[in-house]
Amino acid sequence: MVKKTPELETVILAAGRGRRLEPVTLAHSKAMTPILGVPIVERLIKSFSLTGIKRFIVVRAPHDTLLEKTLAGLNGYDNMEIVTCIQHEPKGTADALGCARELVEKDFILTSCDNLYPEIHFQRLVNEWMEQRPSAILTLGSIKPGDLDKSAGVRLKGKEVTEIKEKPGEGSGQWDAISKFLFVLDRSVLEQLDRVKESRRGEKEMQSAIEQMVEKLRPQKKPLGIFVQRYLHLTSAEDLLKIHEHYLHEHKPFSVHPEARLERDVKLFEPVMIEKGAVIGEAASIGPDVYIGPHSRVGRNARLERCVVYPGIHIREHECRSSEVVVPRKD
Structure with missing residues (x-):
């Protein structure tokens, strides 16, 4: 039986400066941080390609020529197509996706370059999208103390997401999960980017655009959530040590x-x-x-x-x- 190729592409946000990862990121961008000698963005792309996705759009910083060179070397590997665009200033995730708007041709997976998930989770996202065609699929994590002050809270009815709220805060009521920055999104979310308001820090974040798109497509399409049991996040040197521990063992x-x-x-x-x-x-x-x-x-x-x-x-x-x-x- 021939595996059906998903009609999806992947957008990877890789323009972050990685200041909290210094001095590691004085030598290269966060996206180029090597894990057992392989840049984290390359590991991410190759993991996604195992699901059958072959088109990637990477949003990079203006002067990250090392990343551009690495991606050029990957272009064509395993029939992959990789295109890049530039986010000139770090103005948030919705702004970063806006830089790639003209390149996005299909419904897509959206992620950042600093999160590593089990390959089986990527496959679950793709399978669920192909079977259900929802408005969005959110990657969910269990709630730990303090999470609701820094992550989006999610309420669920079975697998259906009934409410999403950015940083609702501790004591804001009962929430079932938090949303991680890994989504499958209907392409129409791009229409909501210009409606996202800037934060006090002058940034535009994706959660607002996703919320607006989800409400516009209800009830014809419903958003779903899939829990991930394990993931690795890269923010600090200690995170990099923990990631290496995992990869050395596994x-x-x-x-x-x-x-x-x-x-x-x-x-x-x-x-x-x-x-x-x-x-x-x-x-x-x-x-x-x-x-x-x-x-x-x-x-x-x-x-x-x-x-x-x-x-x-x-x-x-x-x-x-x-x-x-x-x-x-x-x-």
Whole structure:
């Protein structure tokens, strides 16, 4: 049986500055943050492509030429088409989607570049859309203390979303879930973007446009919600360490690359991943939860645990690093 290709495309918002991720994002944008050596935006695109979606629109910042080059290299991979547009100023998610408005041809998935979800969740979204053709599908998370002050609250009747409210606040009544920034949307949501009001910070956010579109299409089309049990969000260096822990345990392709060199008496405590060209000095202790990038050098008797080491880094002899993202110094 031939798998039916979904009539969907994916819009990825990737223009964020990632200031809370500094110093990691002094070297590259948040979208280009590597997870086991692969940019997070590339991992996201390849995960979506497994559902059969082959057209991607990426909204980037003006000077992110490294992202543009990476996406150009992916264009054509597995029959994918990737187009880009620029958000000149960070004015919110609705503004970012507005920059891509002329490129969007179909109903679409909307996400940001800093959230990673299980591939099975992407497939569930696509399957539900193909079967039900709702106005929207929201990705839902369970509510934790403080969530309603920073996320949209959602009320449900079965799988149907009966109410969405942006940041309703603690003590605002009973809510069934919060909405994560991963949606399947009817293309008509684009008609609502110009109606979104700016916040006090001068930003326009998507939740308002989605609410307006959903109400306009009722009752012919209904919005649905699908819970996701696990997801990984990238905001801080600690988040990046947690993401690497997950990928080292679940997705690493190897422990030691054949072209890496380990000198005598090196101790490895899995999970670790040591890339091509890396050199690990005599009696060094590596792991657990350590990723070492290509052509990095770890000195004799050094100790690393729960670390991400960027390419080309030199860890000195007897140096100890723990729970740290080691990036090149910016002079």
